[in-house]
Amino acid sequence: MIEVEHLTKHYQVHEREGGFLASLGSLFHRKYRTVKAVDDISFHIPEGQIVGFLGPNGAGKTTTMKVLTGLLHPTSGQVKVGGYVPFEHKNAFKRRISMVMGQKSQLIWDVPAIESFLVNKAIYEIEHKEYQATLETLVELLDLGAILHKPVRQLSLGERMKCELAAALLHRPDILFLDEPTIGLDVHMQEVMRRFIADYNRSYKATILLTSHYMADVTALCERVMVIAQGQLLYDGGIAQLIERYSRLKRIKLQFAPELPDQELKQQLRQAIQRVDGAEIVDAGEELQVELEVPREQVSTISAMLLSQFPVVDLTIEDPSVESIIGQAYTSQGARE
Numbered sequence: 001m002i003e004v005e006h007l008t009k010h011y012q013v014h015e016r017e018g019g020f021l022a023s024l025g026s027l028f029h030r031k032y033r034t035v036k037a038v039d040d041i042s043f044h045i046p047e048g049q050i051v052g053f054l055g056p057n058g059a060g061k062t063t064t065m066k067v068l069t070g071l072l073h074p075t076s077g078q079v080k081v082g083g084y085v086p087f088e089h090k091n092a093f094k095r096r097i098s099m100v101m102g103q104k105s106q107l108i109w110d111v112p113a114i115e116s117f118l119v120n121k122a123i124y125e126i127e128h129k130e131y132q133a134t135l136e137t138l139v140e141l142l143d144l145g146a147i148l149h150k151p152v153r154q155l156s157l158g159e160r161m162k163c164e165l166a167a168a169l170l171h172r173p174d175i176l177f178l179d180e181p182t183i184g185l186d187v188h189m190q191e192v193m194r195r196f197i198a199d200y201n202r203s204y205k206a207t208i209l210l211t212s213h214y215m216a217d218v219t220a221l222c223e224r225v226m227v228i229a230q231g232q233l234l235y236d237g238g239i240a241q242l243i244e245r246y247s248r249l250k251r252i253k254l255q256f257a258p259e260l261p262d263q264e265l266k267q268q269l270r271q272a273i274q275r276v277d278g279a280e281i282v283d284a285g286e287e288l289q290v291e292l293e294v295p296r297e298q299v300s301t302i303s304a305m306l307l308s309q310f311p312v313v314d315l316t317i318e319d320p321s322v323e324s325i326i327g328q329a330y331t332s333q334g335a336r337e
């Protein structure tokens with residue numbers, strides 16, 4: 001459904017120099033610098049798959065999405081989406097896709113969302129009956145009844161995002177590019193959006209490429225993730241395998257019985273942990289509680305030592321947060337699948 005081969009996108013950026021004379025000179029002799037926003041990436045996404053596209057700020061995610069939707073022309077490489085070359089801007093292609101950017105609005109600010117919906121109805125030449133049916137479904141699923149007729153500028157962020165999503169889906173695209181669709185939303189509204197995206201994917205067999213800095217979106221929706229940093233694809237595969245590959249550490253959370261004073265107990269614990277390579281105390285702020293990070297392969301030895309030498313009343317072992325694991329993936333080199 002989405003096929004990307006050796007995609008590269010460079011931007012030419014005008015270098016400004018400081019000082020009046022230098023600025024004047026640069027009017028005549030412009031200096032340019034090349035930003036390699038996307039640097040030779042390849043991937044295929046089959047029909048109906050939801051893929052999480054992850055990476056730090058400036059990694060190249062939005063640029064890739066803009067090339068895939070035809071907003072930007074690639075510097076080199078081949079891209080096909082639903083069988084179309086995006087930058088040829090065929091009408092049939094535009095009817096198949098939609099892009100939602102959490103940071104940008106496609107709704108007209110001063111009028112109610114329903115007016116923007118009618119504009120989209122005209123742009124996409126949606127037949128009246130089909131428009132009514134889709135609108136009814138979207139109003140029900142996203143609970144839009146009370147907000148459709150209010151000017152967009154009066155809506156809360158969550159209400160506006162629901163309208164943005166509805167506007168983007170009126171023509172029932174089967175390929176979606178969602179760039180931070182839940183950004184800034186409260187936890188409840190993030191959950192509403194997530195459930196809706198999952199339903200839409202199921203109902204229309206929609207293929208979805210999603211960027212989000214909220215790991216809960218990714219773990220709830222995506223069977224596959226691609227990690228990009230500095231324009232290069234570092235990882236492409238399952239989320240469980242990503243955790244397996246990059247999480248070298250485990251977290252042990254301990255709660256102790258008040259058999260020893262807190263400070264004395266933590267002092268003894270520090271001495272015991274110092275003897276284990278790669279293990280460290282990451283949080284000892286709470287009374288009689290400590291969190292450790294230890295190398296995966298030493299978890300059972302260290303747990304056994306703690307249970308035999310300290311008055312442990314509770315011990316839990318967890319993976320570090322997905323956020324910190326992905327952070328490790330960003331900084332690791334040569335991790336290409």
Ligand SMILES: Nc1ncnc2c1ncn2[C@@H]1O[C@H](COP(=O)(O)OP(=O)(O)OP(=O)(O)O)[C@@H](O)[C@H]1O
Pocket residue numbers: 011012013035036037055056057058059060061062063064
């Ligand atoms: N129009 C542009 N002109 C010049 N450079 C650009 C332009 N758009 C993006 N860039 C640069 O290209 C790189 C990739 O940017 P891009 O917006 O694709 O990253 P991103 O992964 O979407 O980041 P974020 O998570 O912050 O949205 C960055 O270095 C950015 O500064």
